[in-house]
Amino acid sequence: MIRFESITKTYPDGTVAVDSLDLEAPSGQITVLVGPSGCGKTTSLRMINRMIEPTSGRIWLDDRDTGRIPAAELRRGIGYVIQHAGLFPHRTIIDNVATVPYLLGWDKKKARTRAAELLEQVGLPAHFAKRYPAQLSGGQQQRVGVARALAADPPVMLMDEPFSAVDPVVRDQLQDEFLRLQSELGKTIVFVTHDIDEAIKLGDQVAVLRVGGRLAQLATPAELLNRPVDAFVAGFVGRDRGYRALAFSTAGRLSTREEPTVRLGAPVPAGTDDADGWLLVVNDADEPQGWLKLGESGADGEVVTDAMLHRGGTLAHQGGSLRAALDAALSSPSGRGVVVEEDGRLAGSLTASEVLALIENPLPQPEPQP
């Protein structure tokens, strides 16, 4: 856990970069600091490893006051990744990665074995070990930067716009792999970006800062998109946040309509009065299989077979996202999105307009767990 306790940073020229910031980055989670350029993100991040000393306030690393730990010692225990990787051009990739182990006095062989392990973990082929940074592309250098930060297995990682300088396709890929890595490693991460999309994609919690270094909102990505606290956050999160929000806001328990069904292998019910003629087909376990169009196969009294089913349409899960619910509704042949329970049994159905109504007026959601 990293805790900012009324941290203020005033630069010698009088610029207040961070203004009495209180913030907690929980252990094992990614906390993203996001905000417009110059809002004090980098300053905040660099105060954690004392690359910048706060003017007042304290930063706690678990129960230790960072101000009382010698700077070099503190930093060796904190992974540090920066925008332009900052690899050492005169050292081979493997020796770059082994930097902190060398500083900690590991023997060369052990340090290199560990470094080789990490290269593999961040997705670089083993023969890169003997290359120099100048022989790598920007994206590859960033991977090395991440590997180097992880080398001594620090519990905490600080990352300052690590993926901002690479092209969007590579960035996306690096972000995905970063999330995969984090799911394996469970580090306590503070991640700085100016890109709200990146913040929302990567953050377990997102701290939006406004210029002048004040915390505007600290929330989960879903909460931030659904309930920005003020016009600044709303504006920063963006006008298209409604659509973006769908992917993140959990729908809660959807109140679905009960859907008449027919079992696979049962006779097609005669004389159904369902106006639109679409009937949902389920199997013996009550799991939706597809839609039957009554009167299509001409078949009153016939047995429902696989061949008769319209299978278009994705399924939404109870407790899934509104985006999934909307997708289900929009892709369903009947126009009614099929919602299933976690175990796959049919829960009911929902039309697109009902999902949209939920987007406009979200259900009260349970408070996110800290």
Place this chain on the structure above:
Amino acid sequence: MIGDVLTWLNDPAHWRDTRVDKGIPTQLQTHITFTLIALAIALALALPLGLFIGHTGRLTFLVTAANALRALPTVGVLVLLTVIISPHFHGRTDLGFVIPTEIVLVFLAVPPILSNTYAGVQNVSAAARDAAAGMGMTGTQVLRKVELPCSLPLIFSGFRSATLQVIATATVASYVTLGGLGAFIYDGLQQQDFPQMIGGGVLVALLALLADLLLATIQRYAVSRGISGRFSTKSVIPADAATAQVRTAEASTV
């Protein structure tokens, strides 16, 4: 003319010391000694100072001041210093002339070494320094492990240009009656012996060339290939896409 110079250089008499005149090997040795002393002193002064100024960003005015030294007229300063210093030395010692000569040579060698060392450290990428400190290197570790190795190319080029200047200028030692290859030049001039004068010049140029070759060789081994860019020909920079494919391939086998 060229023939005369070659004849002078090839004359075995010029390669031996006589009671009156010193031969080429002796003067060469004297010349090299003056040069090495001046370079050693200049390096000992300018390298640490340049590293300090580059690392801390303090006292930068010293670099400018040192560069102003280059504008001093060498012979004028030499004569002035000799007049000031030599009266303090009596008897059978050359020190009254050696010290002014070395001071003049050090004045010449310090500016290129100092300003190149300073520039070298300044040019180390800000990201690399930031990463070094951020990973827990102390100030001296950043200097020793990152800034110094990264600035070696510029330091070498400063030292090489200092070496060339000192070798060329060490000829002034002969102006104040000390030896060195300059002796042939001044004697030749005085005696209207042009082959000797030009021969002396040729020897100075050859010495400078050899010294530079030697330093270039040392530089080749001292500077990391990651900086000099002499990579093995096999390793071209692959696109990110290549890495992506490697990953996908790896992932799919898991």
